Amino acid sequence: MYPEVAMMPGTNRLLCLGASVLLVGLAAQPAPAVAHDLPRTYVVSRSPGVLPEGIAIDRDGTMYVSSDGTGALYRGTVRDPRLRPFRADGVEDRTSTLGVHTDARGRVFSVGGAELTVHDRRGRLLTTRTAKSGPLGASDLNDLVITEDAVYVTDWANPVVHRAEIHGGELGPLEPWLDVRSAFPQFPAQFWLLNGIVADRSGRTLLVASNGTEAVWRVDVATRQVGQLDLNGASFGADGMLLRGRTLYAVLNYGAPSGVYIATLDEELRTGAVTHRITGAPFDLPTTLARHNCRLYVVNSQNDAPPGEPPYTVSAIDDPTCDRP
Template sequence: MRKLLAAATAGLTVLTVAAPQPAAARGRPDTYVVSHDPGVLPEGIAVAPDGTMYVTSVATGAVYRGHVRQRTLRPFLPGGADGRRSAAGVHLDRRGRLFVAGWDTGTLFVHAPDGTLLARRTAPGAALNDLVVTADAVHVTDSATGTIWRAGLHGEEVGELVPWLTPAGFPAAPGFLNGIVATADGRIALVADQGTGVPGTERLWRVDLRTGTVGEVAVAGGQLGADGLLLTGDRLHGVVNFPDGHGGWSFAVNLAILDADRRTARVVRQSRPAGLAQSPTTIARDGGRLLWVNSQLNAPAPRPPFTVTEVPGLR
């Protein structure tokens, strides 16, 4: 779920580069149609190792499914089913289970690969935005209260959601928690905070998932107060927004390089920008390319088709 930042970051000191089409992506569409229905407003995306793609609708709670080699997605989980009236972040675990953050429903939904509801866990008063799944837990960002919720994973069992890290545990109270990722060993999480809308309040937090200790990542060369995050080794991608210098807003993906301990980040590249009519939110990787969701959440008049496209000029 997107929050527009008021930070004056139009003059980002990063390099915008044009990336060639990766060989692995040849023969695949560069645009995917999520839905031709009005008012869908897609938000989250996950791509499985076999190329299956899942996209959520924050407006209806529907989850759409397709494949990276096919241009059109189909409804997989209908909006409103199981009380899922809204859906934001979506991720898969190693068992192929689908974890869906239910935004202002305050609910985490867990589905089997065939769509069967396996678990529904509630976080009262929360706006569950994004999530990350590790070997022993799922952690979910709450944009309404600045809390990170946690549910333990024990085999096939999904524990109850508990307020694992509250605003008091941060060096400064979060403004709008959003994207979250974890290192491959599941020991460190990076959490994007889009701030309060006041310039300079966006943050990137480093959270020790063993102790709950939080520190701020020192970010140079640009901002990482992102919506969607994607972490691959020491490379962190984040979907950011910033004033376009003409009274509007631009959206882009920033690429940052992290130090070994994940305490510093240096933004080194930025994709070509998109505008309000597109309003991209989250990202996923498909082989050698990046895909982002064109939510149209901030568009003056959202209209179908609602799509997923390749991130331009970056991989």
């Protein structure tokens, strides 16, 4: 069964933060047909309690998926419907792994608890960096983005973005870099719940999702100035996100029908409008997504009813914004 793909109409007035009114008046549109020779469903694991969370897909189609339930990493390819355990040194001691991404060298970056780890393709541990406690206590790292000169990491337990500089390919210490509370000081610190994070191609602008404020926040890296991304009235508490040029892909899984929401942003990534909403089957509490060759790969976490029910899967859908016929 294919998901419902809907396109958004014209803009609405901006709603206040925390509003529950979401994305209405949708007209159904079919998605373009692409890559139908590839699987539509990928089985991450059939072992109980895995609860997949993060996903990364390398340029060659290698897929990595993290486990919130066990801390394990899994690896496969977009050409094969079955993933297998990725034997990554040190990960066996981690009880939960959330964000996972790869860099241009094919290194695998992942976060869990207070740790950021980097592995090579063979699973050898290259680097471990530990985040300091924040204003509310121990860090609980959620997601990361890799730019040319740094890795930025969100903290679910603290309203803090951490940063580790990259020098000659080597990773420096992971340190608190930005306390986001100044952008909305009246909001309770414990409810920011920072989640997905993305960067533009230059690495000069970050977009940070906050489940608690139901908003995406724009960060100027040079000045550390924080402002809300204006999406024309959409309450937008994203989980995982992906930025491709001026197209923002986000997974929403509470306060709105679960699924993939796509927005077109202005050149400065300050404003935009949601253009597509993709909901319904085959999603099962999706958490985040990756993109490869006009397809979106969406993680089905089952985190709403842990330990869930095997098999744990990733669903592949066509990208409705793709230019390919």
